[in-house]
Amino acid sequence: MADTQRRLAWHGMLLFLLGLLTFLIALAAVWGWVTLTPTTAATYWLAVGGSYANCIFLLLAGVFGTSRSTPLHGAGHAGSPWQESLVYAGLAAGALAVLVASALVLWGLRRR
Numbered sequence: 001m002a003d004t005q006r007r008l009a010w011h012g013m014l015l016f017l018l019g020l021l022t023f024l025i026a027l028a029a030v031w032g033w034v035t036l037t038p039t040t041a042a043t044y045w046l047a048v049g050g051s052y053a054n055c056i057f058l059l060l061a062g063v064f065g066t067s068r069s070t071p072l073h074g075a076g077h078a079g080s081p082w083q084e085s086l087v088y089a090g091l092a093a094g095a096l097a098v099l100v101a102s103a104l105v106l107w108g109l110r111r112r
Contacts, residue, residue, distance in 0.1 A: 023098065024051055027105060034108035043104040050097025057090030 027047055036043055061070050066079035069088045079087070 024048065027101075030105070030109065034105055036104070036108045040104045040108065043101050043108070046097045046101035046104070050094045050101060053090055053094030053097065057087050057094060060090065061087045 024047060034043070058070070060066075060083075064079035064083040064087060065077035066084045066087045067077050068079075068084040069091045078084070
C-alpha cells in the first residue's frame with residue numbers, strides 16, 4: 001500500500017511540474033512569430049517571472065498551510081494573517097503577470 005501511495009505521489013508531482021512548464025513551452029513554440037515593440041519587450045519577463053512567482057507562492061502556501069488563496073488544497077488549514085496575505089498577494093501578482101504576458105503575446109501574434 002505504501003509503495004502504491006509513493007508512486008501516485010510521484011506521478012502527481014510529475015504532472016504538476018509538467019503543468020507548470022506547459023505555458024512556457026507553448027510560448028517558446030510561438031515566440032518567433034511574436035512581434036513586440038520596445039514597450040512590450042517585457043513580455044518575456046512577465047511570462048517567466050509570473051510562472052516562477054506562481055510556483056514559489058504555491059510552495060509557500062503548502063509550507064504555511066494557508067487556505068485563503070487555495071481553498072481546495074488548504075481545506076481545514078489556516079496560516080497566520082500575514083502568511084495568508086503574502087500568499088494571496090504573490091499568487092495574484094503571478095497570475096496577473098501571466099495574464100498580461102498572454103495578452104501581449106496575443107497582441108504580438110496579430111496580423112500586420
